[in-house]
Amino acid sequence: MAKFVLAGKTDCPHYAKAELLADRLQRSLPNFRIQKISILPHEWKEWLDATCKRNGWKHEQSPMVWRELVDHGGKGILLGDFSDFLEHCQDYYNITSDMSTDIMLSVAAENLETKMNLIAEEQHRVSLIKPLHIWISSALSSTCHFLIPYLLSAEVFPHVSAISLHLLDLEGNMEELQWLRMETEDLALRLLHQVTIHTDLEQAFREADVIVLLDEGWSEDSDRGNEEEVKKKTVKGISDRYREYGQLIDTMANKDVKVIVSGDSFVNLRCSLLLDNVHSIDSHQFVTVATQLENEAKAIVAKKLKVRTSDITNVIVWGNISGSFYIDLQRAKVFNYDGAIKGPAFFSQPAKSILQGRKWLETDFQDLVRCQRAAVTSKTCQAAAMTVTNGMLAVLKAWNGVCSPDEVFSMGVLCPGYYNLPDGIVLSIPVTFTDGRWSVLCDVTVGDELKERLQLYASELRQEKELGSENCTMVINKVDS
Numbered sequence: 001m002a003k004f005v006l007a008g009k010t011d012c013p014h015y016a017k018a019e020l021l022a023d024r025l026q027r028s029l030p031n032f033r034i035q036k037i038s039i040l041p042h043e044w045k046e047w048l049d050a051t052c053k054r055n056g057w058k059h060e061q062s063p064m065v066w067r068e069l070v071d072h073g074g075k076g077i078l079l080g081d082f083s084d085f086l087e088h089c090q091d092y093y094n095i096t097s098d099m100s101t102d103i104m105l106s107v108a109a110e111n112l113e114t115k116m117n118l119i120a121e122e123q124h125r126v127s128l129i130k131p132l133h134i135w136i137s138s139a140l141s142s143t144c145h146f147l148i149p150y151l152l153s154a155e156v157f158p159h160v161s162a163i164s165l166h167l168l169d170l171e172g173n174m175e176e177l178q179w180l181r182m183e184t185e186d187l188a189l190r191l192l193h194q195v196t197i198h199t200d201l202e203q204a205f206r207e208a209d210v211i212v213l214l215d216e217g218w219s220e221d222s223d224r225g226n227e228e229e230v231k232k233k234t235v236k237g238i239s240d241r242y243r244e245y246g247q248l249i250d251t252m253a254n255k256d257v258k259v260i261v262s263g264d265s266f267v268n269l270r271c272s273l274l275l276d277n278v279h280s281i282d283s284h285q286f287v288t289v290a291t292q293l294e295n296e297a298k299a300i301v302a303k304k305l306k307v308r309t310s311d312i313t314n315v316i317v318w319g320n321i322s323g324s325f326y327i328d329l330q331r332a333k334v335f336n337y338d339g340a341i342k343g344p345a346f347f348s349q350p351a352k353s354i355l356q357g358r359k360w361l362e363t364d365f366q367d368l369v370r371c372q373r374a375a376v377t378s379k380t381c382q383a384a385a386m387t388v389t390n391g392m393l394a395v396l397k398a399w400n401g402v403c404s405p406d407e408v409f410s411m412g413v414l415c416p417g418y419y420n421l422p423d424g425i426v427l428s429i430p431v432t433f434t435d436g437r438w439s440v441l442c443d444v445t446v447g448d449e450l451k452e453r454l455q456l457y458a459s460e461l462r463q464e465k466e467l468g469s470e471n472c473t474m475v476i477n478k479v480d481s
Contacts, residue, residue, distance in 0.1 A: 005076065006085070007037035007051070008063030009044045010115045014082040015063040016107035021089060021097045029093065035068075038115055131162035131193040133207045133254075137245075138214040139167035139197070140176055143262070143385040147212070147392065152189045156396050162193035166208075174199055201248060208253035212392065213245070213270065215263030235266065235467040242270050246277025255281055258399055261288045261412070262392050267322040268412045269464045272426040275414055284438065288412030290317040290325075290428040291391030292384070296372040297327045300365065301334075301351060311335040312351065316430045317410035318450065319457035323464075325428060326453050327369050329361065330445055331408060398433040405434050408441060419446050424465075425458045 006022055008015030015038075022034040039047050044062060052059055057066075057078045065085040066076040079085055090096050134151065136144055144167070150156065152163050165184065167177060177197040184195050198204060205211060249259065261271040271288045278286070298312035305312075313333045319325035332351035339354065355361060395411065397403060412428045415421040418440050419429070430441040446454075 003033040003035070003068040004079070004085075005035045005037065005066050005068060006063055007039065007047075007065075009041045010038045011041055011108050011112040012062040013101070013104035013108045016111055017097055017099050017104050018063050018065065018082045018085055019111075020099065020107065021086065021095070024097075025089060025093060025095060028095065032093075038111065040115065040119075041112075129162050129193060131164040132157060132160045132209045133164050133166065134210045134212070135166045135168060135205050135208045136212045136214065137168045137170075139169045139180060140172045141214050141385075143214050143388050145180075146385045146389040148184055149187055149189070150389065150393055151212075151396075152187075152191050154191065155402070156393060157191065157400055158402060159400070160191060163191045164193045165195045166198065166203075167195065168198045168204055170199060170201070172199055201244065205245075205248050205252040205257075208249070208257050210396070211249065211253065211257060211259045213259070213261045213263075215265055232467055235269070235464060238266055238270060239273055239465075242273035243277050246274040249274065250278045250280055253281070257281060257285055258396075259286045260392055260395060261286070262388055263322070264388075265322055266464065268320050268426045268428070268461055271412055272414075272424065272461065272465060275426070276424070283414045286414070287395065287438070288321055288426060288428070289388075289391045289395050290321045290410035290412060291394050292387045293317045293321060293325065293327070293369065293428075294410050295387060295391065297365075297369045300368050300372065301329070301332070301355070305334060305337055305351075305354060307334060307336050307338075311337070313348075314408040315410070316408065316444070317428045318454060319428055320460055321412050321428050324457050324460055326450070327366060328444075328450070329355070331430075399436060399438070401433075401436045403433050405432060408432060409438070411438065413438070413440075415440075419451065419454055421454060422458055422462075425461050427454065427457055427461070 004022065006015070006018055008018070019036060022036070025032045026034055048059065048062075048064065051057070051064075055066075055076065055078070059078065059081070061081055063082055063085075065079040065081070067079055068076045079088060086097060136147070138144065148165070152165065154160070157163065167180060167184075169177060174197070177199065181195045181197050184192070249257065253259075259271075259274065261267055261274070263270075267288045271286055275283055275286055294315045294317055295309065297315045297317070299309045301312050301315075302309045311334060313335070314331040316328040316331060317325055318328055329351045333348035334351050334354055335348045336345070337349055337354060339349070341349065352361070395409060398407065398409060408430050409432070410428050411431050412426045413431065415425060415427050415429060416423045421427060430444055431438040432441055433439075
């Protein structure tokens, strides 16, 4: 089979003549195939230079014709311009062209008009698409690689027809981001409209509908000498970055944007800093995710009771998600437990009544949850990306209305007026979702001991914020005294 490629400027008369000659050959010869590439006049030189460089050819004018080696593989063989193509057709197929100059010019003008109409139609079609804009920071992290395939799905966004994904990594390599973009496009996900990559804040969070802020690589750049100095430098870096993020979100994102802060370091602090710098967006649109801690606690309880992790529900995480926290089982239920009392699949029992040992719940259990993630990280030598991803997806599904109104989630949110907590502090508390909006779960017991814990967690977070301010030394001394 003979396969030729004909490329030229849309308004080129010789391209028009070669095109009609090729059509004639294709009608006459069953094994002749032609591919046409019509290039707009202002794009022709750049396209020609790139094509010649890629194939090692030399060619200067329109059109350009080459033969593809369909049966033998390898790169194509350059035939030349219109004259070379005409000569080839005369010699091999005894077919020529006698088109007049006037007809050539008429066809060339028609080609240009048709091309411009097609471009206008495509632009109009694209303008009708209203994609959901999702931004992900630290896009080169392992968590992002797990997140992308599941994030761009109708299961997470059931009422969305298209998604534009924006990958941001300020410390990232542009070439690595290019590969990530290519890999994402190769997934051929139905909802994916386009992927853009960014290594600076020039366009950050523009038109954002959903923002996922993953862990930044703070510790890698920090001096590992004095622990207090390391923490101070880390918090200062976070404070500077997230104040800027907050200002950008306030001015660039859509006003109903959903912002999720996730990761293993200073999660509550990062969310709090965003809220300090956002003035035009409802604070209910900013959350941190404690679902990973919930699931890790469920896994420990499930192992002790010899049930599946999914058989444990409604675990509550109070406090600082990446700092001091408390796992509360007051509403936790256990399904399919092989005990003295049994029932059908929908039958459950209170976890605390089965786990009767209060000492274990208050000591060993809390310590096991704190060590669980560190143990996974040490064994795999990387962050627990799968569980972080699973936690974020669970919250996003609930936020988009894909959950039961009775399901309890632990999320870090701004808590003024709840449980006598101070203003400006983001703490993990239990919430439920109804019609895509979360509300604080009030049907929980908050005794004196838990209230005291919450005040300590709030104090810890206040000190973290103060550590990042310019007068941190004076503030810390005041708190210590």
